[in-house]
Amino acid sequence: MTTIDLENSTVRELNRELHTASAGSWYVKNPRGAHALAVGLNAPLYVEIVGHAGYYCAGMNQEATVIVKGNVATGVAENMMSGRVHVHGHASQSAGATAHGGLLIIDGDASARCGISMKGINIVVKGSVGHMSAFMGQAGDLVVLGDAGDALGDSLYEARLFVRGKVASLGTDCVEKEMRSEHLTALAELLRQSGADADPSEFRRYGSSRKLYNFQRDNVSHY
Amino acid sequence: MNPPAHLRESYLFNRSVIHEIQRAADEGIYDIRGWGSKRWMPHFDDLVFLGASMSRYPLEGYREKCSTEVVLGSRFASKPLVLKIPITIAGMSFGALSAQAKEALGRGASEVGTTTTTGDGGMTSEEREHSNLLVYQYLPSRYGMNPNDLRRADAIEVVLGQGAKPGGGGMLLGQKISDRVAEMRTLPKGIDQRSACRHPDWTGPDDLAIKIEELREITDWEKPIFVKIGASRPYYDVKLAVKSGADVIVLDGMQGGTGATQDVFIEHVGIPTLSALRQAVEALQEMGMHRQVQLIVSGGIRSGADVAKALAMGADAVSIGTAALIALGCNSPKYQQDYEKLGSSAGFFDDYQDGKDPAGISTQNPELAARLDPIIGGRKLANYLRVLTLETQTLARACGKSHVHNLDPDDLAALTIEAAAMAKVPLAGTDWIPGANRHGKNTDSF
Numbered sequence: 001m002t003t004i005d006l007e008n009s010t011v012r013e014l015n016r017e018l019h020t021a022s023a024g025s026w027y028v029k030n031p032r033g034a035h036a037l038a039v040g041l042n043a044p045l046y047v048e049i050v051g052h053a054g055y056y057c058a059g060m061n062q063e064a065t066v067i068v069k070g071n072v073a074t075g076v077a078e079n080m081m082s083g084r085v086h087v088h089g090h091a092s093q094s095a096g097a098t099a100h101g102g103l104l105i106i107d108g109d110a111s112a113r114c115g116i117s118m119k120g121i122n123i124v125v126k127g128s129v130g131h132m133s134a135f136m137g138q139a140g141d142l143v144v145l146g147d148a149g150d151a152l153g154d155s156l157y158e159a160r161l162f163v164r165g166k167v168a169s170l171g172t173d174c175v176e177k178e179m180r181s182e183h184l185t186a187l188a189e190l191l192r193q194s195g196a197d198a199d200p201s202e203f204r205r206y207g208s209s210r211k212l213y214n215f216q217r218d219n220v221s222h223y
Numbered sequence: 224m225n226p227p228a229h230l231r232e233s234y235l236f237n238r239s240v241i242h243e244i245q246r247a248a249d250e251g252i253y254d255i256r257g258w259g260s261k262r263w264m265p266h267f268d269d270l271v272f273l274g275a276s277m278s279r280y281p282l283e284g285y286r287e288k289c290s291t292e293v294v295l296g297s298r299f300a301s302k303p304l305v306l307k308i309p310i311t312i313a314g315m316s317f318g319a320l321s322a323q324a325k326e327a328l329g330r331g332a333s334e335v336g337t338t339t340t341t342g343d344g345g346m347t348s349e350e351r352e353h354s355n356l357l358v359y360q361y362l363p364s365r366y367g368m369n370p371n372d373l374r375r376a377d378a379i380e381v382v383l384g385q386g387a388k389p390g391g392g393g394m395l396l397g398q399k400i401s402d403r404v405a406e407m408r409t410l411p412k413g414i415d416q417r418s419a420c421r422h423p424d425w426t427g428p429d430d431l432a433i434k435i436e437e438l439r440e441i442t443d444w445e446k447p448i449f450v451k452i453g454a455s456r457p458y459y460d461v462k463l464a465v466k467s468g469a470d471v472i473v474l475d476g477m478q479g480g481t482g483a484t485q486d487v488f489i490e491h492v493g494i495p496t497l498s499a500l501r502q503a504v505e506a507l508q509e510m511g512m513h514r515q516v517q518l519i520v521s522g523g524i525r526s527g528a529d530v531a532k533a534l535a536m537g538a539d540a541v542s543i544g545t546a547a548l549i550a551l552g553c554n555s556p557k558y559q560q561d562y563e564k565l566g567s568s569a570g571f572f573d574d575y576q577d578g579k580d581p582a583g584i585s586t587q588n589p590e591l592a593a594r595l596d597p598i599i600g601g602r603k604l605a606n607y608l609r610v611l612t613l614e615t616q617t618l619a620r621a622c623g624k625s626h627v628h629n630l631d632p633d634d635l636a637a638l639t640i641e642a643a644a645m646a647k648v649p650l651a652g653t654d655w656i657p658g659a660n661r662h663g664k665n666t667d668s669f
Contacts, residue, residue: 060370216252
């Protein structure tokens with residue numbers, strides 16, 4: 001495992017090295033909340049960041065595994081395409097925003113807009129999520145072992161939301177839906193992949209009622 | 224049918240207003256359309272050039288060189304763009320436009336050495352293949368956004384707003400969400416797609432600086448980063464964009480076009496290109512960044528005269544959207560019968576949102592789209608861009624300039640008080656600039 005100490009190296013040097021590698025493992029020390037750590041990775045690398053990371057950690061990740069042994073600021077794994085990002089601490093706003101694929105695991109809580117405009121990523125939050133999570137979520141699964149804040153799934157498209165705890169309120173066009181066997185199977189698999197100790201039967205499923213998919217005069221009051 | 228001469232039409236409640244009120248009463252939803260603002264407002268037509276005379280030497284047309292090359296992104300990017308002409312093609316999405324139209328735009332732009340730009344919906348293979356220089360838009364929706372396309376783009380344009388709708392998100396109505404468009408945007412087919420009006424993972428200029436840093440890190444600091452703003456408060460927005468680390472500012476005035484927006488938005492939000500441009504240039508000059516951070520202006524550019532006047536006011540380049548579509552054949556009299564079947568007419572058609580464009584440009588209908596030959600369309604666009612460039616050079620030479628960037632506000636006079644105030648050039652035949660003293664400084668005493 002290669003060690004990069006950000007007390008002696010720059011973020012540019014770290015990312016440049018990771019962009020030129022096709023395989024390998026890196027241990028990143030002293031991140032001290034730096035932004036754009038391990039962004040744009042495009043190979044099956046393993047990167048372990050020990051400490052807190054700033055904005056957009058592991059942004060646009062492809063194939064790589066990024067572990068953060070600390071908290072992360074806004075936009076962790078934003079627009080991720082594939083791979084795995086695991087945050088051992090808490091995550092700030094917009095975790096996994098617009099991401100198309102891969103698995104994002106947050107052991108702690110995630111703040112507002114977790115999974116905003118998600119486009120295929122799977123997100124497992126072992127704590128709770130803030131308001132407006134999965135806003136305009138298009139595809140993928142958001143799993144919350146704790147509670148969800150206000151306006152969960154507002155203006156949702158086809159993303160699937162699973163919440164074990166309380167939901168403060170549902171957003172426009174988001175409704176509770178029947179938990180069928182295929183959902184229990186998918187949820188169990190996500191819980192297994194993320195190492196979460198939870199029973200799928202304890203969750204409720206939420207999705208789009210699809211009433212706002214087309215502009216209609218009868219829906220004007222909802223917009 | 225013309226009404227009898229003795230009938231007097233109301234200015235406030237004219238036939239157009241009556242029609243809209245009754246349409247709203249019937250349908251219960253606001254009017255959504257394409258094109259751009261149709262109302263009159265001060266524009267480049269209200270400025271004229273002061274050609275060379277005793278005090279200035281003109282350059283000989285066709286003999287003495289007048290350069291048109293523009294470099295974009297020289298501030299931080301290791302691979303800035305070098306354009307042969309100061310005219311670029313504005314961002315227009317695949318989805319709003321057909322694949323053939325996107326290909327034609329790429330072909331035309333490439334033939335004359337300039338850029339074309341993606342839009343809200345991602346990058347198509349046709350567009351990348353046929354665009355030598357392609358700017359990849361980074362929009363709030365992030366439809367189709369992926370790092371592979373980011374890396375194969377020649378520049379990245381972070382879109383904050385659009386002149387036709389500053390503060391508004393995009394729309395693509397269901398009739399244009401084909402299988403391919405739906406797949407690219409990860410959306411169900413046939414829905415009325417709403418694009419977010421603000422970015423999902425940052426708010427404000429401090430966050431934008433971090434976002435730009437991330438995009439630079441992902442692309443190893445190679446690509447120029449553009450920041451596009453809709454003209455509403457350009458003086459402040461330009462300063463904030465520069466402080467956020469932009470290489471290039473794209474400023475879209477309220478005459479800028481759209482694929483689908485509420486009419487009330489198009490006609491009532493934003494400020495005219497003329498006024499926005501002057502404020503943007505002032506902001507750059509005050510920061511000592513004029514020509515260091517390049518400025519591209521769009522919104523109502525039609526001719527070389529418009530291009531030259533924008534450059535004289537301080538822009539580094541202009542961008543065209545509506546005019547480029549017209550060059551491809553939009554609103555051509557050739558399709559008059561088809562326009563009439565849609566309740567429109569050549570010269571009036573603005574229903575880009577419906578996907579029934581007879582010219583095959585703003586549509587996803589395969590039969591209509593096939594009407595546009597991308598090779599012929601590309602040639603037409605290249606011809607048009609050449610004419611714009613020749614016209615710009617002609618005017619620059621007449622003012623004695625060996626590079627189009629040497630044009631400056633001293634080469635201009637205004638024909639109206641409004642234009643003089645907005646552009647901060649003197650009213651023709653006077654040294655009067657409304658709102659400024661004779662040295663061009665702001666003053667409250669006027």
